[in-house]
Amino acid sequence: MDGIHDLGGMHGLGPVNPESDEPVFHAEWERRMFAVLMATFASGIYNVDEFRHATENMAPADYLTTSYYEHWLHSLEQVMIEKGQFDRAELEAAWSNVTAGEAA
Amino acid sequence: MADHDHTEPPSDTALRVKALESLLLEKGLVEADTLDALIQLYEHNIGPQNGAKVVARAWSDPDYKARLLADATPAIAELGFGGVQGEDMVVVENTSEVHNLLVCTLCSCYPWPVLGLPPVWYKAAPYRARAVSEPRAVLKEFGVEIRDDVEVRVWDSTAELRYMVLPERPAGTEGLGEDELAALVNRDSVIGVALVEGA
Numbered sequence: 001m002d003g004i005h006d007l008g009g010m011h012g013l014g015p016v017n018p019e020s021d022e023p024v025f026h027a028e029w030e031r032r033m034f035a036v037l038m039a040t041f042a043s044g045i046y047n048v049d050e051f052r053h054a055t056e057n058m059a060p061a062d063y064l065t066t067s068y069y070e071h072w073l074h075s076l077e078q079v080m081i082e083k084g085q086f087d088r089a090e091l092e093a094a095w096s097n098v099t100a101g102e103a104a
Numbered sequence: 105m106a107d108h109d110h111t112e113p114p115s116d117t118a119l120r121v122k123a124l125e126s127l128l129l130e131k132g133l134v135e136a137d138t139l140d141a142l143i144q145l146y147e148h149n150i151g152p153q154n155g156a157k158v159v160a161r162a163w164s165d166p167d168y169k170a171r172l173l174a175d176a177t178p179a180i181a182e183l184g185f186g187g188v189q190g191e192d193m194v195v196v197e198n199t200s201e202v203h204n205l206l207v208c209t210l211c212s213c214y215p216w217p218v219l220g221l222p223p224v225w226y227k228a229a230p231y232r233a234r235a236v237s238e239p240r241a242v243l244k245e246f247g248v249e250i251r252d253d254v255e256v257r258v259w260d261s262t263a264e265l266r267y268m269v270l271p272e273r274p275a276g277t278e279g280l281g282e283d284e285l286a287a288l289v290n291r292d293s294v295i296g297v298a299l300v301e302g303a
Contacts, residue, residue, distance in 0.1 A: 005210055006209065006210055007209055007210070007229055007232040007233045008210075008233065008237070009236055011233070013229045013230040013233045013234070015230060016230050016231045016246075017225055017228075018223065018297075019223065024146065024221055025147065026224070028118070029117060029118035029121040029122070031143045032121050032122070033121045034143065034146065034221070035134075035139035035140070035142045035143050036125050036128055038146075038188075039128075039135070039138050039142060040133060040134060043134075045133070052263065055211075064229060067227075068212060068224070068228075073117065073120060073124065076124065080133075085131065085133060086131060088110070091127060092110065094123035094124065094126055095111055095113055095114055095119070095120065096111060097123065097126070098114065098119045098120075098126065099114050
């Protein structure tokens with residue numbers, strides 16, 4: 001698929017910007033995202049190609065403006081719904097719960 | 105729009121991750137202890153120190169180096185490293201004539217068992233775009249100047265196959281043991297965006 005993920009040779013994306021003494025994770029949510037991805041992947045519910053396909057289907061503008069673990073978040077939500085592990089209504093209910101919990 | 109009746113995701117990514125984790129826990133699809141163990145493993149136990157040991161062994165033991173270059177996955181497993189994102193490894197050797205550089209243009213494939221999780225710049229668009237089209241310019245941004253008569257080879261990783269650079273052993277390290285050699289090797293030199301400096 002010739003999508004936005006096929007970045008080799010693309011121009012105009014700017015300098016590389018390495019970070020010195022970079023930590024493994026930059027926020028607690030990145031740790032949690034990493035762990036839920038690894039744990040669900042290990043269970044064999046989906047394979048690496050299905051997961052990558054979900055990332056490659058992201059809207060191009062979203063793909064370029066979000067980080068690696070945000071790509072994972074998008075793709076894991078997507079693939080779990082596709083595999084029937086939960087539906088969108090359940091995911092939305094979970095969003096409402098945590099949002100309400102933060103507001104309380 | 106068909107999505108009209110849907111709830112918008114929380115604008116805060118952290119909340120959205122929290123929601124996903126809570127749903128997966130509730131469904132019994134993940135277990136809290138497993139999640140914590142995975143974080144511990146990749147934050148503290150699997151990292152570039154593993155790759156440094158492989159490099160130091162290759163520098164110290166010519167037979168090991170031959171095995172590593174011929175068939176990297178079992179040779180790396182001799183040191184106890186392997187598994188996820190390192191199931192099929194290829195080691196490419198830097199010499200006085202060739203400098204190797206790793207990238208994953210399509211994704212962020214990276215040899216986890218020997219380097220741990222990739223840095224942000226490796227996963228970000230500029231490196232993935234430019235490493236293949238202007239590797240010498242990218243290397244210069246990392247402070248690495250490759251002589252014109254040295255060939256630069258760029259290796260684009262795939263979902264199945266992962267590369268690792270065997271850096272050149274610096275001059276003046278002949279008397280060093282494996283542990284001392286390993287201490288000279290950092291993550292960037294195994295990706296190919298740095299050279300190993302002498303002791």
